Amino acid sequence: MNAPLRPKLKVLSNELIDKIIGEAVELLETTGVMIEGKKILEFLQELGVRTDPSRGRAYIERETVHKCLKSAPSTIKLYDREGALTATLEGDNVYFNPGSAALYILDHPSREMRKPVTADLVRLTRLTNSLKHINLQSTALISTDIPQAMSDWYRLYIGFLYCSKPMVTGIFAEESLPLMKDMLVMLRGDETRLAEKPLAIFDACPSPPLKWSALTCQSVIECARWGIPSEIISMPMAGATSPVTLAAALVQHTAENLSGVVISQLVKPGAPVIYGGSPSVLDMRKGTTPMGAIETMLLNCAYCQIGKRLGLPVHAYMGLSDAKILDSQAGLEGGMSVLLAALAGVNVVSGPGMLEFESCQSLEKLVIDDEICGMAYRLLEGVSQRDEPLATELLKDVKPDTNFLSSPHTLRWFREELYFPSIIERRTHGEWLKQGSKSLADKAAEKVEELLQKEVSPPLASDLQKGLRELALSESRTHGLDKLPLSE
Amino acid sequence: MKEMNREEDIFEKMKESLLKGDKDEAIRLAKLSLDIGINPLDSIDHGLTPGIQQVGKLWEEGEYFLPQLVIAAECMKAALKVLEPALSEKGEKRQEIGRVVIGTAEGDIHDIGKTLVATMLSANGFEIIDMGADVPIIQMVNRAIEEKADLICISALLTTTMLGQKRLIELLQEKGIRQKFKVMVGGAPVSLQWAKDIQADSYGENVIEAVSEAKRLVGA
Numbered sequence: 015m016n017a018p019l020r021p022k023l024k025v026l027s028n029e030l031i032d033k034i035i036g037e038a039v040e041l042l043e044t045t046g047v048m049i050e051g052k053k054i055l056e057f058l059q060e061l062g063v064r065t066d067p068s069r070g071r072a073y074i075e076r077e078t079v080h081k082c083l084k085s086a087p088s089t090i091k092l093y094d095r096e097g098a099l100t101a102t103l104e105g106d107n108v109y110f111n112p113g114s115a116a117l118y119i120l121d122h123p124s125r126e127m128r129k130p131v132t133a134d135l136v137r138l139t140r141l142t143n144s145l146k147h148i149n150l151q152s153t154a155l156i157s158t159d160i161p162q163a164m165s166d167w168y169r170l171y172i173g174f175l176y177c178s179k180p181m182v183t184g185i186f187a188e189e190s191l192p193l194m195k196d197m198l199v200m201l202r203g204d205e206t207r208l209a210e211k212p213l214a215i216f217d218a219c220p221s222p223p224l225k226w227s228a229l230t231c232q233s234v235i236e237c238a239r240w241g242i243p244s245e246i247i248s249m250p251m252a253g254a255t256s257p258v259t260l261a262a263a264l265v266q267h268t269a270e271n272l273s274g275v276v277i278s279q280l281v282k283p284g285a286p287v288i289y290g291g292s293p294s295v296l297d298m299r300k301g302t303t304p305m306g307a308i309e310t311m312l313l314n315c316a317y318c319q320i321g322k323r324l325g326l327p328v329h330a331y332m333g334l335s336d337a338k339i340l341d342s343q344a345g346l347e348g349g350m351s352v353l354l355a356a357l358a359g360v361n362v363v364s365g366p367g368m369l370e371f372e373s374c375q376s377l378e379k380l381v382i383d384d385e386i387c388g389m390a391y392r393l394l395e396g397v398s399q400r401d402e403p404l405a406t407e408l409l410k411d412v413k414p415d416t417n418f419l420s421s422p423h424t425l426r427w428f429r430e431e432l433y434f435p436s437i438i439e440r441r442t443h444g445e446w447l448k449q450g451s452k453s454l455a456d457k458a459a460e461k462v463e464e465l466l467q468k469e470v471s472p473p474l475a476s477d478l479q480k481g482l483r484e485l486a487l488s489e490s491r492t493h494g495l496d497k498l499p500l501s502e
Numbered sequence: 503m504k505e506m507n508r509e510e511d512i513f514e515k516m517k518e519s520l521l522k523g524d525k526d527e528a529i530r531l532a533k534l535s536l537d538i539g540i541n542p543l544d545s546i547d548h549g550l551t552p553g554i555q556q557v558g559k560l561w562e563e564g565e566y567f568l569p570q571l572v573i574a575a576e577c578m579k580a581a582l583k584v585l586e587p588a589l590s591e592k593g594e595k596r597q598e599i600g601r602v603v604i605g606t607a608e609g610d611i612h613d614i615g616k617t618l619v620a621t622m623l624s625a626n627g628f629e630i631i632d633m634g635a636d637v638p639i640i641q642m643v644n645r646a647i648e649e650k651a652d653l654i655c656i657s658a659l660l661t662t663t664m665l666g667q668k669r670l671i672e673l674l675q676e677k678g679i680r681q682k683f684k685v686m687v688g689g690a691p692v693s694l695q696w697a698k699d700i701q702a703d704s705y706g707e708n709v710i711e712a713v714s715e716a717k718r719l720v721g722a
């Protein structure tokens with residue numbers, strides 16, 4: 015029997031990849047990376063990195079890069095809140111999670127983008143918990159009904175109260191990190207278990223070009239210490255914060271990522287680190303950062319190929335659209351991008367649900383994207399050989415009136431061969447009319463409500479729930495909040 | 503009559519240098535204009551200003567792209583640098599429609615939008631003092647006082663650093679100098695409602711709105 019071919023997309027030749035890596039490594043040695051904060055620079059010096067404090071730069075030797083690439087793991091496993099294995103980030107495995115930290119939510123009934131509150135975050139989190147193809151959750155919305163200084167840990171807290179999937183998160187303020195770690199440790203039991211069974215990934219964005227802010231560098235360092243996976247989100251914006259040519263932007267992206275890998279590995283060899291990013295092109299007419307641009311998608315596929323050649327798990331921001339409502343653009347950009355991510359074998363895909371340049375989340379789009387992700391998974395399964403011979407036996411007795419609907423062979427295989435979408439329109443025209451002539455967006459809205467009616471399963475164990483709530487409440491008091499939203 | 507033609511010829515070429523984004527040519531023409539005794543104010547009013555306005559118009563119409571716009575603004579800056587010493591020698595001043603102190607709020611390093619706004623304001627005749635990103639509020643206020651600014655523009659891209667915009671206005675109030683400056687806010691998480699809530703004078707969603715609002719605020 016022939017094994018199915020997994021459809022794959024490659025956009026760079028190996029020669030070009032090696033050239034890109036070569037230039038990036040050279041840049042790290044000669045130009046170095048800028049590091050904000052004297053302390054961090056001193057710390058890197060202690061770890062053996064050549065630094066120039068007067069210029070705020072660290073220069074990374076070629077040998078160091080190679081050594082760190084060797085020690086960085088090629089597989090990272092993620093476990094859910096209850097400790098079950100959810101994702102194995104390696105090879106061409108693909109896992110989706112909603113794009114993170116949206117400033118707005120698209121309100122379906124009014125079609126308006128508005129500022130989210132805790133209730134929105136809870137709905138999104140519960141929805142994520144129930145969607146089949148969205149394998150991981152993320153701290154996806156900024157609630158505006160709490161003091162912003164507590165926003166980082168608050169999103170994590172809500173996430174684990176209402177969803178058991180592993181988390182993709184990150185920090186906007188250094189103070190948030192220890193508390194977020196405490197929450198993760200509480201959920202796992204102790205630090206060792208948290209390191210053994212990672213529950214959350216922390217995103218860290220270098221500041222293009224070739225710079226690390228103190229905040230994000232610190233995040234990589236602390237996470238490495240604790241064995242928490244870091245995801246390096248290098249985001250050259252071609253034509254603005256990086257050269258406009260895609261190949262040059264990729265060199266910058268590679269150098270930024272490699273510097274992140276080096277920092278994490280020097281802190282602790284073997285620390286889990288993901289080769290990621292959120293590059294884009296700059297729209298030269300409107301000055302915006304289109305995530306649905308075909309060149310943005312091309313950059314993503316390209317750097318993931320580079321990350322794979324370096325032997326690291328890879329991440330990308332894909333599945334997003336820049337549309338303002340759930341129109342054709344939202345569907346076509348989301349669809350193209352999810353499909354490309356799947357074909358490129360992106361291990362962690364952040365983006366479903368997102369609109370408007372990474373700044374808006376839509377529950378309805380998340381449901382539609384879940385459907386698209388399902389289709390993408392089906393595509394990846396490819397064409398399987400189920401029988402030997404393939405068809406000769408099945409076709410040898412055909413007559414003019416043969417149909418296969420009643421054949422046992424159909425009954426045996428149709429579930430494996432076919433993907434069943436839930437809201438994609440496939441009814442006859444008359445039936446569609448009879449049932450209200452609804453658009454996909456409207457059907458998605460109904461599906462959202464239907465899924466949210468159902469109970470969250472399984473709920474967080476009551477002792478952990480209590481502990482988590484107490485921790486959150488005592489912390490929120492330091493921000494002058496005596497009662498958390500939605501708590502009786 | 504011949505002189506007249508010559509002048510107009512140079513103004514036309516100045517305009518063209520901006521449209522083409524040719525910095526060396528813009529500098530050369532500025533020097534040439536001084537050499538042959540053209541009043542620098544005339545060069546600005548009839549050459550550079552119409553040139554940059556034309557570029558801005560072409561950009562708004564979708565004909566020109568951002569790099570052309572930004573490079574034209576740089577050409578203009580370079581030419582002005584040549585003309586300005588001659589202006590002050592004559593005791594004259596370029597007619598500017600307003601002085602602007604601009605920066606991104608403390609703790610925030612997003613500066614692309616802020617820089618675009620600064621570039622466009624400058625192209626539209628504002629004098630710009632760009633303090634960069636991650637600027638402490640107190641420094642912004644002090645600079646605005648020093649420079650006798652008309653307008654303070656503060657950008658914020660993070661929900662946390664947006665609070666800096668509020669603090670800036672509070673600080674102006676505390677110092678009793680709120681009426682001395684107009685304050686305009688912007689950035690992805692910022693909205694008209696937020697601007698109203700914190701009693702800012704205006705808000706701009708994008709570059710075009712930033713320019714029209716700035717003009718409105720200074721009565722230009």
Ligand code: B12
Nearest residue numbers: 115219610611612613614615657660661688689706708709
């Ligand atoms: C590029 C980018 C970065 C780059 C910035 C590079 C640079 N030199 O500026 C880098 C990688 C450094 C970065 C870092 C981070 N970023 Co960032 N970033 C973005 C991104 C993708 C685009 C911003 C941009 O440049 N847009 C293009 C410009 C032209 O548009 P603009 O800035 O909006 O400006 C326009 C208007 O807003 C207006 N305007 C702007 N300023 C002003 C001022 C005035 C007075 C007026 C009138 C108008 C005006 O006019 C401009 C032109 O039209 C946004 C997503 C988004 N949709 O905005 C996230 C985003 C802003 N970042 C975000 C985050 C979380 C971060 C980090 C905290 C991530 C991390 N953990 O490391 C760090 C923060 C670092 C820090 N301390 O500031 C979040 C913010 C979420 C939140 N709740 O606040 C966003 C929304 C993305 C997301 N959904 O996660 N980021």
